[in-house]
Amino acid sequence: MKEKVIETAGKAWRFLGQNGQTNVSQLARSLKEKDEVVLQALGWLAREDKIDYTVKNRRTFVSLVEAELRAFNTVVYNMNEKAGNTGIRDKG
Secondary structure, eight states, rough: HHHHHHHHHHHHHHHHHHHEEEEEEHHHHTTTEEEEEEEHEEEEEHTTTOEEEETTTTTEEEEEEEHHHHHHHHHHHHHHHHTTOOSSOOOO
16 A cells, blocks of 8 residues: 555656646546545655645645755656757757
């Protein structure tokens, strides 16, 4: 079970990096994981100070903290660099 929670925490981190602030219920559906596993994964990320919680109209939303969003963007940029895909096109 612990491995599933860790795996789901990684999936949630990537999802939040790509999609930004997300409703907790929507996150579970998007990850196609059980609510209880997603909640445990979010607890793991919260304990590591990687996410923020916000309540709007009695609904709970989560997002990556600014430092984690920068880390996510750095990982994506480095992956694109290695693949030769910087997103910059040669105009000449």
